[in-house]
Amino acid sequence: MTEDGTTAGGLSLDAARQALAAQPFSGLLGARITEFGAGGATLELDIRTELEQQHGFVHGGVLSYAADNALTFAAGAVLGPAIVTGGFSIQYLRPARGRVLRARAEVVHAGRRQAVCRCDLTVTGEDGAETLCAVAQGTVMSLNERGRGELTT
Numbered sequence: 001m002t003e004d005g006t007t008a009g010g011l012s013l014d015a016a017r018q019a020l021a022a023q024p025f026s027g028l029l030g031a032r033i034t035e036f037g038a039g040g041a042t043l044e045l046d047i048r049t050e051l052e053q054q055h056g057f058v059h060g061g062v063l064s065y066a067a068d069n070a071l072t073f074a075a076g077a078v079l080g081p082a083i084v085t086g087g088f089s090i091q092y093l094r095p096a097r098g099r100v101l102r103a104r105a106e107v108v109h110a111g112r113r114q115a116v117c118r119c120d121l122t123v124t125g126e127d128g129a130e131t132l133c134a135v136a137q138g139t140v141m142s143l144n145e146r147g148r149g150e151l152t153t
Contacts, residue, residue: 075140
């Protein structure tokens, strides 16, 4: 993070929030970025009935969405705004039940054109305790030269 609040990729938390707001699907889910910079990002969303599957757990597609976006935003803090997910894998560890889903991602390694990132997905219960429910890892690729274009996930 630089003195003016921007990352090595030239982005700020405010710019990351604007990029997320430009994604209609993220708006539908009610996702928000709470941390961004220094090769990391945290994405959160409130858990509600519409995001659950038939057994009352957060749907795996919602967990995958959160991991994908968190991984890509973390990479954007290093690679710059013109990026796309190259691929990712997710392992579901336990059913996700709670009030808030949190996806915390960090860059593990970054080169000029791609970054490898990992993400821990947790849920916060009614008692405020956080429980790890899934982990993900992925590769994010730069579309252009560093710092050019718009953040796309």
